[in-house]
Amino acid sequence: MSDAAQHPRADHSLNVLRPPAEQRFAEELTRLAAEDRWARPAGWRLSPRMVEAFIMGDPRLGIRPKYVGDRALIQVAIATLASDRALLLIGEPGTGKSYLSEHLAAAICGTSQLTIQGTAGVTEDQIKYSWNYALLLAEGPSDRALVPSPLLIAMRTGRIARFEELTRCPSEVQDALISVLSEKAMAIPELERVELAQRGFNLIATANTRDRGVHEMSAALRRRFNFVELPVISDLQQEIEIVERRTRELMEDFDIQVDIPRETVEALVTIFQELRQGQTIDGSQKVKRPSTVMSTAEAISTLFTGCLLASYFGSGRVGGQELLRTLIGAVSQEDPSDLEALMDYIETVIKRRKGKVWSDLYRLKSQLKR
Ligand SMILES: Nc1ncnc2c1ncn2[C@@H]1O[C@H](COP(=O)(O)OP(=O)(O)OP(=O)(O)O)[C@@H](O)[C@H]1O
Ligand SMILES: [Mg+2]
Incomplete structure (x- = not known):
């Protein structure tokens, strides 16, 4: 393979500093979809095998490797996302958790942008939904006034949401995820409605073992996740x-x-x-x-x-x-x-x-x- 094929240039016509994975590798994703002969889980754009090829690379299809490491680990991560459990990528800083999460989301649902960044200041509104206050005051609670979180958008559209640095959020805020992950539903009492997640919805969270530990997550929330630990590369x-x-x-x-x-x-x-x-x-x-x-x-x-x-x-x-x-x-x-x-x-x-x-x-x- 030529050097140019191994290192395709970023599309500078986008003129953004760092295009998200789905844009940077749009051409690879299109090729994988065209070659895909395997069954796809409901709501997925690619079959699990093709998602794996996107992540680990496939010289035959001209797909360059993204994550370098254990293939078996990646298969567990992909299989988890096709199940009713969410995926928690844990590990030391700089082991590729965010990077893998972005590329998995891009391959599975075509966007890696439905992301919540966990910080000590995250509130439940940012996880669920908030309001456009001008509209709320003018019209009362309405669909127009509701501002959905990335998580709610992912539920509505059957896509993958990402939650970065989950364990940096206060535990009670993290627990807002429990009902979403177990019932695949989010209640919006102000509109007297419950939103149900479409097929294809799931969540990838990341957590850094040097920050506050995953043991500080409530047991109830931990049970909604499969943990995949990304190792520090020693080779x-x-x-x-x-x-x-x-x-x-x-x-x-x-x-x-x-x-x-x-x-x-x-x-x-x-x-x-x-x-x-x-x-x-x-x-x-x-x-x-x-x-x-x-x-x-x-x-x-x-x-x-x-x-x-x-x-x-x-x-x-x-x-x-x-x-x-x-x-x-x-x-x-x-x-x-x-x-x-x-x-x-x-x-x-x-x-x-x-x-x-x-x-x-x-x-x-x-x-x-x-
Ligand atoms: N095994 C790996 N394969 C490919 N790239 C890797 C791997 N490990 C680290 N990297 C690279 O390291 C960089 C940082 O990774 P990333 O930001 O995903 O780390 P992280 O685990 O999320 O760290 P933090 O806990 O600090 O958020 C990325 O550019 C990624 O490509
Ligand atoms: Mg990270």
Whole structure:
């Protein structure tokens, strides 16, 4: 397959900074629908097999992989969405929960936009419905005055709603979901009506295990979900693949061209894995762990910032110089003393490694002190 087919360019005619998955991959989704010979669950645009192909990639159909990881996990997630239970994606920060949720919703129902963002300030209105107060005062409660939440829109249209960071919401607000998920209905007492969910409706929630835990969800709500835990990637080659691919996609979005040597990505991901695990990959040496989560998402943004530096201020090639500068920010996000852990790592591990990126990192380490 040509490089262009592997990395189709974002459609710049849209002129948006980040098109949602259903727009970015509109062409892939159309192709999958045209090739689909399998049974579709009611209300779905694609069969579960084609949803899987969209997520995991299918070279035969020219579908590029999105999520990298265990196929069996993805099958459980897809099967859950075809059942009467909702899906809860849990895991450490930066393990691709939001990313997978967006792409699943796009493939199943054609939109990933029916999303509620969970925060400590979310109220029950934002989950169910609210009112256009001018109309409410003028006409009293009416369909026109009702402002449906993304969840209610998804119920009415038989599509997938997304709830990001569910566990950041207060528990009593989370519990507004119980009746929706068990009865597939939402009462609107002001209109003396109950709205019933159309076939195809379901919910994908995400929850971060570093925030308030899922155990703080009420047992009643937990029972309405199937949990799928997305693991932290521990395979070096797999993580390199993700970081490199996502960085190239970002470069396309931002229209920059930079040479990213394989050894640079390999060094970056190695550093992330070793700091994350507290030991070198071969297990021979212990390493001080910084308190920051050294997530895959963080590795992607570190490399991408390195690309920007190389493009705007450097030689057009990302190397040790760019990596070191961006690593400083990535490592010391939570606690400035984490820089010491990085310094320690440079002195004990990087010093002994062979290759240009490693020796550049070691040579430039004095920049860390500033
Ligand atoms: N296994 C993976 N496959 C593909 N991409 C991944 C994977 N893990 C992480 N990523 C990438 O990491 C980036 C961040 O992922 P995402 O925002 O979905 O993380 P998250 O789990 O929702 O994190 P948070 O808990 O902080 O919200 C995305 O660009 C995504 O592509
Ligand atoms: Mg997220």
